[in-house]
Amino acid sequence: MATGEAFSPEQLERLDRALEQAEKHSGIPFTLRVGAVRGDIRLAAERTLSTLVGDPARDPAVLIVVSPGQRVVRISTTPAARKRISNTASSLASLAMTSSFSLGDLVGGLTSGIRQLAEAAGPAATTPAALRPSAPTAAPAGSPAPH
Template sequence: MATGEAFSAEQLERLNRALDQAQKHSGIPFTVRVGALRGDVRLAAERILSTLVDNPDRDPAVLIVVSPGQCFVHVATTPAARKRVSNPAAGLAALTMTSSFSLGDLVGGLLTGLRQLGEAAGPAAAAVGTRSSTTDSHATHH
């Protein structure tokens, strides 16, 4: 998919289905943002992530930021989510996504990355002491 080209309705449906499945499996809300970021892209990802939850220490959330034009992929997790999605697991998912992106498969890479991250977090029932969030997962393209 070319930079700046919008996702098709079918692609958005597939992405939203994958987001829902990852959240239902893990109990952690996942969000995907595709588009250019201004300034330090890692700081921008952390700022976006901080707007997704009320209390990052208590509320788990995972954000996947992809900026094709800047050749950037970042998986950001709140401290609460980091207890279940380790940095190595997030790095492996980012590497897998990057491999798909390099072949021109943006949606396929995101779908695989979401599946990996959801599985890394484990089942929601196994997450003793975590509370379920009502944050809606959604894919966006900017």
């Protein structure tokens, strides 16, 4: 790994695969942010989460923020996702992640936590396409791309 790079290409592939599988299983977009956070992590996570969806009340989304240097993990969900992922499930996923982190396994902890959250959400609804609300086709300008 080159100096300044947080993850190797193989690790990034593992993380991308975990995020894709979580979304495929649950139908909920998962986004991961790893790095230092300025200010209040809760507010920063909520601000970022609000840019990922068109309507947080209607659109489910999960944001996992990890700042290894600050020893902080924050799992934020939109109200729509919160209906399927309880605070208890989020706390258990956070505990599993931090346990792995303490053993030096950042990628393993992240993939495990993502998998736990997707399992807690349960399988994606199988609503016929004609009855599903249409999703926005593009993120607002300046928004971070999901995962």
